[in-house]
Amino acid sequence: MRFKNRSVIVTGGSKGIGAGCVRVFCSEGALVANLDIDTAAGDALATELNEAGPGRVITIGCDVRDHEQIRAAIEQTVGEFGRLDCIINNAGAHPPATTIDDTSVDDVQSLMQMNFVSTFAGCKYAVPHLRKTRGSIVNVSSMTAVLGQKRSSAYASTKAAQLGLTKALAVELGHEGIRVNAVLPSNVDTPLMREWADTLDDPATALKRVSELQVFGRMASPEEIGRVCLFLASDDASFVTGQGIEAEGGASLDY
Ligand SMILES: NC(=O)c1ccc[n+]([C@@H]2O[C@H](COP(=O)([O-])OP(=O)(O)OC[C@H]3O[C@@H](n4cnc5c(N)ncnc54)[C@H](O)[C@@H]3O)[C@@H](O)[C@H]2O)c1
Structure with a gap:
């Protein structure tokens, strides 16, 4: 087992890619905290996985648009598990396709809050705990960060911001043994x-x-992206930092 008795936070782990991460880490023996606004779906997933083991899953109600809730949930996780080895900043939203003319500045600010500021806050509040375990950060970005996407200027910008943060933090935190990487899925x-x-x-x-x-x-299935996150969080990736891993099923080839 590649994460036995190590602790991981997954934001937005009740459904989708986050749930894929929760499943994969639990199957590797991890102590998993799912920080999600949908605690009903989170509790159902936790019940299923706690019966299956070998890891353990808890759900913590958290709206990642509020950085104080992220801070409190990280402290609660460390209180519960006694350590933090990884945070996967995954919760995010993709609004309907909209031209720049129909995208207001307020729309951009609120999507930045949801997709990027939440990632920054997750990193910021996790780092004091990751210093103690020489742990790692995985940010769930998107291929739109590097390829763009039609009528998605706000979304693609938030995903590119996550990638910039990943690289800057990898430089800043490497000497403390903390690795910081991103996963860029295409379509999941x-x-x-x-x-x-x-x-x-x-x-x-x-x-x-x-x-x-x-x-x-x-x-991709959510678990396929979860397995890339597990690789990045595990000792198998001990020399990998600052990278945006393009888990894109060849979508950017053959132009
Ligand atoms: N699905 C794709 O094809 C795809 C591709 C590239 C990147 N991504 C990225 O992957 C991440 C997850 O996407 P997904 O497709 O699994 O999304 P999803 O909508 O299927 O699941 C998102 C999860 O986040 C939770 N959530 C929503 N708002 C929240 C909030 N304010 N606070 C806390 N939790 C909240 C939801 O309850 C849900 O459990 C996003 O950051 C997205 O940008 C997705």
Whole structure:
């Protein structure tokens, strides 16, 4: 087991990619704290995984748009598990596709708060604990950070900001043994993806088109992204820091 008795925080771990991370880390013996606004779904997942083991999962109600809630939830996690070895800053939102003309400055600020400031706060409040374990940070960014995306200027900007933070912190914290990396998924089959498709005229065709963007002709599963996060958090990645791992199923090839 690659994370036995080590502690990990996953933000937004009740569903989607975050839930994939919770499942993968629990299967490797980890002590997992899921910080999510949806505690009902989180509790259901925790009940299922605590029966299966070998790790342990707790749910902590937390709205990542409020950095004080992140700080309190991190302290609660360390109080519960006695240590922190990794934080996965995953919670995020993708609003419906909108041109820059129809995107207000307020829209950008609130998405920055949700996707980027939450990531900054997660890092900031975790670092004092990660210093003690020489732990690591994994930020869930997106391929849109490096490729852009039509009518998604606000979203792509928040994801690029996470990548910049990842590299800057890797430089700042490396001498203390803390590694900082990002994962850049392309398309993952999650509730967020299906909600996005439902905003379009023909959701089934949209999901098919999105699946075919990868050379495998399918989207990633949440667990496939969770396994990349596990690799980055584990000792197997002891010489990897400041990287944006493009877990994109070949979506950026063959142009
Ligand atoms: N799905 C994709 O194809 C894809 C691709 C690239 C990057 N991403 C990124 O992955 C991350 C997760 O995406 P997903 O598709 O799993 O999303 P999702 O909507 O399926 O799941 C998000 C989880 O976050 C929780 N959440 C929502 N708002 C919250 C808040 N304010 N505070 C705390 N928790 C909150 C939800 O309850 C849910 O459990 C996001 O940062 C997203 O940008 C997703």
